[in-house]
Amino acid sequence: MVAEQLQNVGDEIRKACEKSGRDPQEVTLIAVSKTKPISMIEEAMEAGQTIFGENKVQELCTKYEELPKNLEWHLIGHLQRNKVKYIADKAALIHSVDSLRLAETINHEGEKIQRVIPVLIEVNVAEEETKFGVSVEETLPLIEEISKLPYVQIRGLMTIAPYVADPEENRPVFRKLKQLSVDISSKNMNNVHMDTLSMGMTNDYQVAVEEGATMVRVGTGIFGERDYSKTN
Template sequence: MSLMERIDQVEQRITEACRRSGRNRDDVHVIAVTKYVSLDMTASVLEHGLHHIGENRWQDAQAKWDALGSQGDWHFIGHLQTNKVREVIDKFRYIHSLDRISLARELEKRAAALNLQVSAFLQVNISGEESKYGMPPEAAASFLKEINSLSHVKVIGLMTMAPYESSAEMTRPVFRGLRQLRDELNEQALTAEPLTELSMGMSNDFEVAIEEGATWVRLGSILVGKEED
């Protein structure tokens, strides 16, 4: 299947999920996750109109960003080590994996030095899986209070990763839990502006995530394929 055919197929599925859940299609944004594909394929993704690019590790993304960084909006979606912040701070418009105070402070320090504002998602481990990164849901409110004074880190929403399930329907409680947590945090007015974004849903479960309120879905293999070395 060609890239254009995959894009069209994904678009149809997103449109249907929005229709089923009474949502506006324009409220759902696609991040093309290019960590398993080449520079050439990433360039083709951008040429086909997919503007948002997601990468997990700077060492894998660097050559692509050096060649294509000005052509899209780049999202850092993997676990971010504090000592790697200096490498990504001025290259990735969105950080999807803010999960600890030390990382927030390093982002603030580096962003302040460059006079930037970082858009960040709190990564929350809704499922409670030990193998997943992210803070427990009950820690999110105190975390937001603690970083409230940081002027160069703007939390715009929440992110989670659901367990891989043979049936996507089994992931629904995880996505619903993230949406409910966002709404509860907004009721407490812990941020200067309400949290509007939910980064959740991947190739195997993005339709359920959309039905539960995802505003960003992170799509790799189903959208861009996977190239073997």
């Protein structure tokens, strides 16, 4: 089932790229494996998937230790400062930086292990009260501060769009994040790259790709509904 679903998602990404005149190579699929067992991740690996996303630090660390080291792990959930030390050497990319204090902690842990840690700034484009992330207006001032940290590298932006019945409703959200990345890129700041736009999930990733996503985070569309009674 996992291989088939991966194939379907890949096909949908290609179609969305075709529709918007993009090269499918520009879009990275992150298979969101939170709460999924090792066996399902192995199924995805057999089908050629090597990039996985986790919401929780502990779950990422457990899977990192249990699975082959050629996999790439992305921390896509909210990150508490006291947990940074556990993933500083494991996360290929942290998608959810939303404060200077968190970035300073990442910088501190990066310095300890002499690793410049790539991050995305999480933007709450839709201004939902239940979501983490900075507002569109706060994004540039925050990036200006974080860019001064030598062990943190800003690679782009991330957003979690609202859950909607019609994915078209999220098009303005994705468009706004893309425009924000273009505006920030034009400032040519040191240590700031805007080559990554992490947006779009199972419900709306096709629309996100059409609007410029370079990473989509798909869990249910690959692994089926989440089972919260299992975490490993």
